[in-house]
Amino acid sequence: MPSDASNSNGRSDRRSWSEAVTVYRHPRVLAMLFLGFSAGLPFLLVFSTLSAWLTEAGINRADIGYLSWLGITYSIKVFWAPVVDNLKLPGLTRLLGRRRSWMLVAQAGIAAGLFGLATSDPAMSLAPVIAFGFLVAFSSATQDVAIDAYRIEAVKKDLQGAMAATYQLGYRFGLLAAGAGALYMADFFTWFAAYTTMALLVGVGIVTVLIIHEPEINKDRLEVLKLPEVEAFLGGRPAQGGLAVAAWLYGAAVCPFVDFFRRNGRMALVILMLVAFYRISDITMGVMANPFYIDLGFTKSQIASVSKLYGLVMSLAGAFVGGVLVVRFGLLRPLFLGALLVAVTNLLFATLASLGPDLGFLVVTISADNLAGGLAGSVFIAYLSSLTSSSYTATQYALFSSLMTLPGKFIGGFSGEVVEALGYHSFFLYAAVLGIPAMLLVIWVGRLEVLRSARLESTAESA
Numbered sequence: 001m002p003s004d005a006s007n008s009n010g011r012s013d014r015r016s017w018s019e020a021v022t023v024y025r026h027p028r029v030l031a032m033l034f035l036g037f038s039a040g041l042p043f044l045l046v047f048s049t050l051s052a053w054l055t056e057a058g059i060n061r062a063d064i065g066y067l068s069w070l071g072i073t074y075s076i077k078v079f080w081a082p083v084v085d086n087l088k089l090p091g092l093t094r095l096l097g098r099r100r101s102w103m104l105v106a107q108a109g110i111a112a113g114l115f116g117l118a119t120s121d122p123a124m125s126l127a128p129v130i131a132f133g134f135l136v137a138f139s140s141a142t143q144d145v146a147i148d149a150y151r152i153e154a155v156k157k158d159l160q161g162a163m164a165a166t167y168q169l170g171y172r173f174g175l176l177a178a179g180a181g182a183l184y185m186a187d188f189f190t191w192f193a194a195y196t197t198m199a200l201l202v203g204v205g206i207v208t209v210l211i212i213h214e215p216e217i218n219k220d221r222l223e224v225l226k227l228p229e230v231e232a233f234l235g236g237r238p239a240q241g242g243l244a245v246a247a248w249l250y251g252a253a254v255c256p257f258v259d260f261f262r263r264n265g266r267m268a269l270v271i272l273m274l275v276a277f278y279r280i281s282d283i284t285m286g287v288m289a290n291p292f293y294i295d296l297g298f299t300k301s302q303i304a305s306v307s308k309l310y311g312l313v314m315s316l317a318g319a320f321v322g323g324v325l326v327v328r329f330g331l332l333r334p335l336f337l338g339a340l341l342v343a344v345t346n347l348l349f350a351t352l353a354s355l356g357p358d359l360g361f362l363v364v365t366i367s368a369d370n371l372a373g374g375l376a377g378s379v380f381i382a383y384l385s386s387l388t389s390s391s392y393t394a395t396q397y398a399l400f401s402s403l404m405t406l407p408g409k410f411i412g413g414f415s416g417e418v419v420e421a422l423g424y425h426s427f428f429l430y431a432a433v434l435g436i437p438a439m440l441l442v443i444w445v446g447r448l449e450v451l452r453s454a455r456l457e458s459t460a461e462s463a
Contacts, residue, residue: 028154029162031212035147036170037177038103038205042110042140044178045117045198046070046133052183052290052300053191057123061291065416067130068287068409073137075406077145081398082252084145097214099153102146104209109139111202118195143205148401149394152385153215164381165323168374172315177201180308187300229255256392257399263389267448271387274441275403278335278380281435282342282373283408285349285428287415292349292424297357306362311370318374325375326382332449335383336442338376343435345369350428380404 044050047068054064084102088094092101116132151163178198185194230251237243261268293303325334348365355361384404388396411434419427 026162029166031154031208032151032163032166033170033173034204034208035103035150035212036167036172037174038107038170038202038208039140039144039147039167040171040174041178041198041201041205042114042136042143042174044175045114045182045195046137046140048286048290049178049182050117050129050133051287052294052303053186054122054129055291055294057121059122059126061288061416061420063126063416064291065287065413067126067133068415069413070130070133070137071412072406072409073134074141074144075402075404075409077141078395078398078402080142081145081395081402082256084142084398085149085256085392085394086248086252096209099146099150100209100212100214103143103150104206106139106143106146107202107205107209110136110143111199113139114195114199114202118192118199144401145394145398148397150212150215152388152393152397162323162327164326164385165319165378167381168319168322168378169316171377172312172319172374175315176308176312180304180312183300183304183308187304229258252395256389256395259389259392260387260396260399264387267445267452270441270445270448272403274438274445275384275400276407277437277441278339278376279342279404280408280411280438281346281431282376283405284412284415284434285346285431287412288419288424288427291416291419292353293362295424296353298359298362302359302362306359307366310363311366314367314370315374318371318376319378320374322375322378323382326379331379331383331386332442332446334375334379336439336446338372338379339435339438339442341368341372342376343432343439345372346428346432346435350425350432353424353428
C-alpha cells in the first residue's frame with residue numbers, strides 16, 4: 001500500500017498522538033455532534049427500522065427490498081445540490097445564512113414526513129408509506145447537502161478528520177434513537193408512538209441550527225454571477241433575462257464538475273470509481289439486516305439492545321479511531337483498512353446465518369461490523385471532504401456522497417430477491433465479495449497520488 005501524498009489529499013504534517021487527540025476539543029468539532037444527530041435520525045426510519053415494521057406487517061421480502069429504493073433519494077441529491085448551494089431563501093437566508101436556512105427548511109420537511117408515517121398502516125396500504133417516506137428521504141438528503149457544506153467550510157482541512165469523526169458520533173446517536181429507540185417503543189407501545197417520538201426529536205436539529213453560527217467563508221463567498229468562470233461565459237455581456245438564467249445555471253451546475261475534473265485530470269475518473277464502489281458492501285448488507293435478525297428468531301428488544309444500543313458503542317469507537325488515524329497517518333492507509341474490515345465482517349454474518357439465533361455470536365458479529373463501519377465511515381467522509389473546492393462545497397460534496405450511495409442503493413434493492421433465491425448465508429458471502437473492488441481502487445488511487453506528487457516535485461525542481 002503506497003504512502004499518502006502530503007498535500008494532494010488533504011494531509012498535513014504528521015502530528016503527535018496527543019496533538020491528534022486534542023483536535024476533538026475544538027468548538028466547531030464539538031458542534032458537529034448535534035448536526036450529526038440531526039442527519040442520522042431520519043436515515044433508519046426510511047431504511048432498516050422501516051424494514052422491521054414492514055416485516056412485522058407481513059410485507060414480503062422482495063417488496064421490502066424494493067422499498068429500500070426510497071434511499072436512492074440520498075443518491076441523487078446532486079441534482080438539486082446546486083440550488084441548495086446557491087439559492088437564497090427569502091427572509092431566512094438573510095436571518096440565518098445560506099447553510100443554516102436550508103437546514104431549517106429541510107428539518108421541517110423531515111418532521112412533517114415522520115408525523116405522516118406515524119399515521120400510516122403498511123398492512124392496509126403501502127401508498128402512504130411510500131409518499132411520506134419519500135418526503136422524509138428528500139428532506140433528509142437536502143439537509144445532508146447543507147450540513148456537509150457547513151462541515152467542510154467551518155474548519156481547515158487538517159481538522160476534517162476530527163469533524164468527520166464527531167459528525168459520525170452524532171450520526172450514530174441519531175441512528176441509535178431511530179434504531180434501538182424506535183424498536184423499543186414499537187415493542188412496548190406502538191409504531192405510531194415510535195414514529196411520533198422520532199418526529200419530535202427533529203427538534204434537536206432545529207435548536208442546533210438556531211444556536212450555531214454561519215461559516216465565515218460564506219461572508220466572502222462570490223455570488224454565482226461573479227465567479228470568474230461565469231464572467232468568462234458572459235463575455236462582457238450584461239447578465240439579463242434568459243442570459244442571466246443560463247449564466248446562473250452554468251455557474252451553479254456546470255462549473256463545480258468542470259472544476260473537479262480540471263483539478264484532478266486523468267485521476268478524476270478513478271477517484272469517482274472509488275467513491276462509487278467504497279460503500280457497496282455495507283449498504284447492500286444493511287437492507288436485509290433487520291429482516292435477517294427477525295427471521296433468525298431474535299426479538300425486537302434483543303435487536304435493539306445488541307444491534308443498535310451496543311452496536312453504537314463499537315461504532316463510536318471505530319469513528320474515533322478513524323479520526324485519529326487520519327490525523328496521524330493521512331487518508332489512504334486508513335481508507336484501505338476500512339474497506340478491508342467492512343468486507344470481512346460480512347463473513348461473520350454468514351457464519352451467524354449458519355449458527356442460528358446465537359446471542360453471543362450476534363454480539364461478536366455486531367462488535368466487528370460496527371467497529372469497521374465507524375472507522376470506514378469517518379475516514380471516507382474525511383477523504384470526500386478533501387476532494388472539494390471551497391467555491392463549490394455543497395455541489396461537489398453532494399456529487400461524491402450521491403455517487404457513494406447510488407450503486408449500493410440500487411444493488412441493495414434486489415437484496416430481497418437474492419435472499420429468497422439463495423438464503424441469508426449466500427447473501428452475506430455475496431455482500432463480502434462486493435467489497436473487493438473498493439480495496440483495489442484505494443490501492444490504484446494511492447499509486448496515482450504518488451506518481452502525481454513525484455511529477456509535481458520534478459516540475460518544482462526543474463523550475
